[in-house]
Amino acid sequence: MVNDITDGPLRHLLLPALLAAWLFAPAAAAETRALVVGIDAYQHISPLHGAVADAQDIAAALRRAGVSDLTLRLDADATRERLTADWQALMDRAQPGDRLVFSFAGHGTQEPERIAGNEDDGKDEVLLLGGVSENGAGTRERIPDDELNQWFRDAAARGLDVLFVADSCHSGTLTRDIDPRAGQGSARYTAYSVSDDLLELDMPPAPSERDAGDLPGLTFLAAGQEHEQVPEVDLFDVDGRRARRGALSWAFARALEGAADRDSDGQLTREELNRFVRANVRAIADSRQTPNLLPVAADTRVVVPLAGASARSGPGSTALPQARLRIEGTDAASAAALLRDLSGTVPAAGPDAVDLVFDIRRREAVSGRGDILARDLDPTRPALQSVIDAWRGVERLKLERLGDRLSMRVFPDDGLHHRGRTIAFEIDDILLPYLVFFSLSGDGTVHFHYPFPGDPPTLPAGRPVRVEFQVTPPFGADHIIAVASDASLDQLAADLKAIDGRRAARQAIEAVLAITRQGRRQLGLQGLYTAP
Structure with missing residues (x-):
């Protein structure tokens, strides 16, 4: 498996946990207290669209989990002065053994380090607040990682545990390029340079004192x-x-809400949180x-x-979502006729509110997230309908079995892979003995992969499955779908083999939904993107 990256943002906050004992024993009636921040309305840089909804969702989930001491700051209410005071007030109300949660959804960035020598790359990671600007009073509206470090050290000195959740990023690097036909997406990173900096911090004079x-x-x-840019998704x-x-x-x-509580003991551990968010966010x-949880010790x-808390098992219906569709590369009358003939779709309301784009002239299908799903596409109704069925099915599976995810990875990376390259995919965290997996191409074609006659009927718990192959046509997107079970999956395997090599996305997805909605099951989903 790929090792966790331990030298990323805010790494100086996370020294090895095993070097010293925690100074304060948890109180019998320890409480969780929270500061939750979400900022969409940036005054001087590009706005975001989902950070406020993120904060509202997290706040509601914390309250359902029993958190009563919670401060929610949104948009213009989340100023530097207020957040600093809010954190101090949380600490003042807390008792040794309490836990503090600080979640931030908004823009992040990098800027030259304030303390020489404290960052390997010479850059500090910074949270940006709604009024931030490159000059003037707005330069104060940001929180550098060195300052967060001090916040968390102040909490530690009082015997408080801290969970810091940062839904922002500090890199402009895309895992894969975004096709411009998908519209203008939004990401939680912005590049800027500060002149006439008015932010003054009372920081330690040397990194050795800070650490x-x-x-x-x-x-x-x-x-x-x-190295990853963090997008906003629908x-x-x-x-x-x-x-x-x-x-x-x-x-x-x-x-x-409890979906990550694998052993159902009412306690969310580092290991449970890490497994849950990594598998689900990647899907x-x-x-x-790929989320990163640190430290990796004391899981x-x-x-x-x-x-x-009560876990949501996912949507109660197996109904597939409607795809917001735009058709281009043809005349308006032909596009309108196609839209009328295709099922499971609604017309895209705008250039950015789109799930699928059919480019008739270039014979390509593009996802709303900017990936080319199918190339050399036959621009007929059956072929286009098959792409729609595949997209709808994959989107539905993303919301199934959230707490029972298989870990799925593509090696060497999640980028765009070209003809002739040798790549591999791996299925891990397999807790149940029976396994079936297949792939669904962007054009809706089903490819059955496992098991075939001669393959072992069951797998040892915890042993990963790895398959290598070369990139060959057709190019576009393939989604590897895996199901593990405590009972035989012979019927699922038979159903999938019967449609192997056919454009039968709807049948494949219905078969998977039927089997995963009963008994003990695990579900895995991994995209693979290829080009000539």
């Missing part, structure tokens, strides 16, 4: 790896309405981001008690 202590009670959950708001969101915040809220965001440490 002198140990913070075993700090857990840091980042939305992506250091999910649902706290009322179940379709909305732009941050995948990490959405998954964290579901974890707080939801089409592998464009059984409880980060949030879940008193009163």
Whole structure:
């Protein structure tokens, strides 16, 4: 498996937890207290669309989990002065052994380090607030990682554990390029340069003084790896309405509802949180981001008690979502006729509110997240309908079995892979003995992969499955779908073999939904993107 990256943002906050014992024993009636921040309305840089919904969702989930001491700051209410005072007030109300949660959804960035030598790359990671600007009073509206470090050290000195969830990013690097036909997406990163900086911090004069202590009670959950740009994706708001969101915040809220509590003991540990958010965020965001939880030590440490939480098992219906469709590369009359003939779709309302784009002239299908799903596409109704069925099915599976996810990865990376390259995919965290997996191409073609005659009937628990292959036509997107079970999956395998090599996405998805909605099951989903 790929090792966690331990030298990423805010790494100086997360020194090895095993070097020193925690100074304060948890109180018998320890409480969880929270500061939750979401900012969409940036005054001087590009706005976001889902950070406020993220904060509202997390706040609601925390309250359902029994958190009563909670401060929610949105948009212009989330100023530097207020957040600093809010954190101090949380600490003042807390008792040794309490837990503090600080979640931030909004823009992040990098800027030259304030303390020479404290960052390997010479850059500080910074949270940006709504009034931030490159000059004048707005330069104060940001929180550097050095300052957060001091916040968390102040909490540690009082015997408080801290969970910091950062749904922002500090890199402009895309995992895969975004096709411009998908519209203008939004990401939680902005590049800027500060002139006439008015932000003054009372920082230690040298990094050795800052790093002198140990913070075993700090857990840091980042939305992506250091090199990844974090996109906003289409999910649902706290009322179940379709909305732009941050995948990490959405998954964290579901974890707080109990879906991540694998042993059902009412305690969310580092290990449970890490497994849950990594698998679900990667699936939801089409592998464009991989969350990072640090430190990797003390996995059984409880980060949030879940008193009163009740897990949502996912949507109660197997109905597939409607695809917002735009057709281009043909005349308006032909596009309108196609839209009338295709099922499971609604016309896209605008250039950015789109799930699928059919480019008739170029014979390509593009997802709303900017990936080419199918190339050399036959522009006929049956072929286009098959693409729609595949997209709808994959989107439905992203919301199934959230707490029973298989870990899925593509090696060497999640980028775009070209003809002739040798790549591999791996299925891990397999807890159940029976396994079936297949792939669904962007054009809706089903390819059965496992098991075939001669393959072992069951697998040892915990042993990963790895398959290598070369990239060959057709190019576009393939989704590897895996199901593990405590009972035989012979019927699922038979159903999938019967449609192997056919454009039968709807039948394949219905077969998977039918089997995963009963008994003990695990479900895995991994996208693979190829080009000539």
